Amino acid sequence: MSAKYAIIRGAFELLALSQVPALVRARSQSRGLILTLHRVLPEKPARFSPNAILQVTPDFLDFTIKRVRELGFDIVTMDEAISRLGAEERQRPFVVFTFDDAYRDNLQYALPIMRANSAPFTLYVATAFIDGVGEVWWQAIEDIIAGRDAVAVPGRNGTDYLPSASLAEKWRAYDELYARMRKMPEHERVALIRDLGEAYGLDIEAHCRNLIMNWDELQTFVAEPLCTIGAHTVHHYELSKLPEAEARMEMADSVTILEQRTGARPRHFSFPIGGKPSAGAREYGLARELGFASAVTTLPGGLYSRDKEQLWSLPRVSLNGLFQSKRYVDVFATGGLFSLLGRVEE
Known part of the structure; x- marks a missing residue:
């Protein structure tokens, strides 16, 4: 907490x-x-x-x-x-x-x-x-981080590597990625979560269909x-x-x-x-x-x-x-x- x-x-x-x-x-x-x-x-x-x-x-x-x-x-x-x-x-x-x-x-x-x-x-x-066909992106980034020891996040100045092996690292990675996405223009955020989903084997639309009626x-x-x-x-x-x-x-x-x-x-x-x-x-x-x-x-x-x-x-x-x-x-x-x-x- x-x-x-x-x-x-x-x-x-x-x-x-x-x-x-x-x-x-x-x-x-x-x-x-x-x-x-x-x-x-x-x-x-x-x-x-x-x-x-x-x-x-x-x-x-x-x-x-x-x-x-x-x-x-x-x-x-x-x-x-x-x-x-x-x-x-x-x-x-x-x-x-x-x-x-x-x-x-x-x-x-x-x-x-x-x-x-x-x-x-x-x-x-x-x-x-x-x-x-939407992106439940806040849950998607949690699910991506949960199963990874590190997450590579593409950015304008190159790729950022967020360690996520330990529980504390996972929380820090989530907070950083969530904050970054909240600041992004919406269409950039959509592109980023879809890129992350593709990179880490999470079908974003299937993820949405699983969560939502x-x-x-x-x-x-x-x-x-x-x-x-x-x-x-x-x-x-x-x-x-x-x-x-x-x-x-x-x-x-x-x-x-x-x-x-x-x-x-x-x-x-x-x-x-x-x-x-x-x-x-x-x-x-x-x-x-x-x-x-x-x-x-x-x-x-x-x-x-x-x-x-x-x-x-x-x-x-x-x-x-x-x-x-x-x-x-x-x-x-x-x-x-x-x-x-x-x-x-x-």
Whole structure:
């Protein structure tokens, strides 16, 4: 665990053992929160699993649903959340469960839990992923590094050799390569991950098809009354890196494709990766112009009445896979704490 996450865990421990979350919920003007999830898997992650932050166990998801209800929250759809934000009088607090990317394990493990708990949720879909032609690049670089003692990474000034024999070296190699890819223009990043896949025997498109649902599997969610299908672009690019016309096309085309394949036009959108480097005022404006009823980020925070005026940059609270202690759920459910965190990060 990195120093950053060790500090966060320490803060979670202190908060979980105190009355602070309960006091903040009682006094905060937060009307609710949106929870971010990605993968739901029963297996314990391997020792080298940088993307374990994106996965929770079925048991933890089930407990979280039950616990937020015990705390007095309603679990609602995105449409109902927007309605409650716009209401003049404050209503019962609410939680929206959202899943990004349409991982296949959502079908096997998450959906039965949502059904068993009659819990509505939103699934944000990147259409190239469902087509099986995208790049789940953050997982691909983990999988490449995991099986290698060193990785040769081509660059503008020659080839860099990243040692990855030991566990510590693997983590350093991943952090360096991930950071490098986040800084690259998207089309350069696509070329690099495909080059690495070819060099190390990882078929990038087969890798995508293995991780992500196909259209037939997605149909189960389309037909599910509890599920709202949302758009997540075509290629899962960080929109801020793209020219405006291309960013708009990524968003608009995903809506068109989803409408053609599912029969319903998605009203809600999720910005890929979703932090400040990935989406900003231009992208929020595009979401509004394209007619989305809402767009969610990964910026931390609860939801307040004022958010009815900024529905295209809504914050979320990530159910981070490194913090799957039941006593932490009360902290996750306290939107006001994450709003304070968001202001600290500004």
